Amino acid sequence: MKVTVDSRAPGSAQADLLAVPVAADEVKRTRLAARIAAIDRAVGGGIATAVATGDFNGKAGQQVLVYPDRKRKMKRVLLIGLGDAKSIDDEKLRTLAGTAVSRAGKSKTSRLALVVPPFGAGDDPEAAQPLAEGATLAAYRFDAYQTADEDGDGAVSALTLLVPRGQNLRATRDAAKRGVAIAESQNVARDLSNEPPNVLSPEGLAAAARKVGREVGLKVKVFGVPELEKRKMNAILAVGGGSVRPPRLVTMEYKPKGKAKGVKPVCIVGKGITFDSGGISIKPSAGMDEMKHDMAGAATVVGLMRAVALLELPIPVVGVIGAAENLPSGTAYRPGDILRAASGKTIEVLNTDAEGRVVLADALHHARTEYKPRAIVDLATLTGACMVALGRWGTGLFSNHAGLSEALRSAGEKTGEIAWPMPLFDDHKTEIKSEVADIKNTGGRQAGASTAAAFLWHFVGETPWAHLDIAGTGWTSGRSPSYQPRGATGVGVRMLVEWLQNGDLEALD
Ligand code: BES
Numbered sequence: 001m002k003v004t005v006d007s008r009a010p011g012s013a014q015a016d017l018l019a020v021p022v023a024a025d026e027v028k029r030t031r032l033a034a035r036i037a038a039i040d041r042a043v044g045g046g047i048a049t050a051v052a053t054g055d056f057n058g059k060a061g062q063q064v065l066v067y068p069d070r071k072r073k074m075k076r077v078l079l080i081g082l083g084d085a086k087s088i089d090d091e092k093l094r095t096l097a098g099t100a101v102s103r104a105g106k107s108k109t110s111r112l113a114l115v116v117p118p119f120g121a122g123d124d125p126e127a128a129q130p131l132a133e134g135a136t137l138a139a140y141r142f143d144a145y146q147t148a149d150e151d152g153d154g155a156v157s158a159l160t161l162l163v164p165r166g167q168n169l170r171a172t173r174d175a176a177k178r179g180v181a182i183a184e185s186q187n188v189a190r191d192l193s194n195e196p197p198n199v200l201s202p203e204g205l206a207a208a209a210r211k212v213g214r215e216v217g218l219k220v221k222v223f224g225v226p227e228l229e230k231r232k233m234n235a236i237l238a239v240g241g242g243s244v245r246p247p248r249l250v251t252m253e254y255k256p257k258g259k260a261k262g263v264k265p266v267c268i269v270g271k272g273i274t275f276d277s278g279g280i281s282i283k284p285s286a287g288m289d290e291m292k293h294d295m296a297g298a299a300t301v302v303g304l305m306r307a308v309a310l311l312e313l314p315i316p317v318v319g320v321i322g323a324a325e326n327l328p329s330g331t332a333y334r335p336g337d338i339l340r341a342a343s344g345k346t347i348e349v350l351n352t353d354a355e356g357r358v359v360l361a362d363a364l365h366h367a368r369t370e371y372k373p374r375a376i377v378d379l380a381t382l383t384g385a386c387m388v389a390l391g392r393w394g395t396g397l398f399s400n401h402a403g404l405s406e407a408l409r410s411a412g413e414k415t416g417e418i419a420w421p422m423p424l425f426d427d428h429k430t431e432i433k434s435e436v437a438d439i440k441n442t443g444g445r446q447a448g449a450s451t452a453a454a455f456l457w458h459f460v461g462e463t464p465w466a467h468l469d470i471a472g473t474g475w476t477s478g479r480s481p482s483y484q485p486r487g488a489t490g491v492g493v494r495m496l497v498e499w500l501q502n503g504d505l506e507a508l509d
Pocket residue numbers: 276278294351353354355356381382383384385387441442443448471472
């Protein structure tokens with residue numbers, strides 16, 4: 001979808017659908033606010049009628065479609081209720097654009113114009129970023145495997161953001177461009193995560209990382225089995241051992257041009273289990289298909305690295321992916337096995353379904369020792385326990401560094417990707433001590449998300465580190481918010497771009 005910015009009067013916009021967000025106090029009783037009255041004159045009075053009949057009162061979430069007569073420039077006008085004008089923040093702008101794009105798709109319209117609300121967070125050129133994000137995310141479809149459907153929704157091809165005359169158009173266009181780059185990168189992550197597990201193997205995931213790297217100029221390295229053996233990455237080898245499609249470790253390196261010589265990078269590590277059957281500790285069959293998304297963390301890493309390169313961030317960033325397929329077979333790892341991870345620590349396997357942390361043991365160790373990063377952030381669909389705790393509404397946030405934790409939480413709040421601080425007690429670390437090895441890969445039934453995080457903690461040393469458990473937020477079964485269709489979410493791309501771009505990284509050194 002192409003996003004453009006224009007400062008012409010909404011009434012003269014040539015569009016299949018003109019979306020007009022209206023705050024509640026702009027349509028109090030039957031008196032329309034001046035800006036709404038002006039639009040109403042250009043569409044022939046339909047807005048006043050919608051308000052006079054009581055069909056529209058600007059309440060948040062309300063949608064009313066008005067049809068101007070044939071002489072008008074626009075074919076349809078969609079009134080969208082905003083509720084309280086002062087409550088407009090970036091996330092409301094995202095959902096506003098998502099609502100407009102979804103409704104336009106239902107009408108199979110291709111040219112959409114959206115009036116940017118001139119209050120709250122809308123009253124700023126920067127508003128174009130969340131608006132472009134919401135629109136681009138809402139237009140996403142995963143339909144590569146479906147025969148074209150006559151009854152399906154159409155695809156909006158062009159969106160024009162209509163801003164007040166006098167607003168800085170260049171700044172607005174820059175913000176819109178950034179929003180499109182970020183959201184398209186999030187869509188790349190969604191695509192990878194939605195891809196079925198027969199198509200996307202560990203090598204397939206590595207190939208996708210290579211392709212993205214080629215497109216945006218990243219240095220991508222892929223370790224196959226011989227290299228993993230040479231580096232003694234027995235943890236990732238064990239998890240991948242049950243599949244005929246062998247594991248991979250992928251790194252994606254971004255260096256800003258010219259600048260930042262000698263600056264330590266930030267490492268973003270992703271769990272890339274392309275399918276998690278549970279292995280020998282096999283999962284129940286109901287819902288097992290969803291375990292194709294068990295590489296959502298890795299998908300976010302690929303999408304994020306794409307965005308980092310396109311936005312030309314001024315700091316070095318490295319993505320690290322541990323990719324494996326967790327299957328039961330004659331060569332699979334077993335409960336009872338003791339593995340020596342690349343770091344030298346030994347892991348007692350008690351449950352082969354706790355495979356994500358085992359793969360991450362080697363990926364985190366590689367990030368730490370190879371890149372000596374100023375910080376490591378990992379993303380993983382790690383535990384059902386985290387999903388129970390926070391549902392689909394929040395990502396679990398665990399860390400050994402209070403400042404890093406707060407910076408990520410705040411970036412998530414700004415970008416509509418809630419990450420909520422979860423505890424990592426010394427007792428959680430004690431809980432996973434093994435009687436026959438250094439640590440074991442499961443704790444008891446209690447605090448499962450925290451004991452999983454405590455396992456990861458063993459492999460990051462002193463490096464400031466945060467772990468994002470995206471088990472509940474990596475994919476969704478309903479359409480909510482408006483810009484999120486069913487399936488993969490690509491969660492974390494927006495939050496981490498925000499943190500890398502505007503967070504105080506020096507505070508970590
Ligand atoms: N990939 C799963 C976690 C998961 C479950 C994510 C459901 C999203 C939805 C992970 O590999 C797993 O199986 N974890 C186990 C750990 C347990 C065996 C200690 C779990 O959470 O049940």
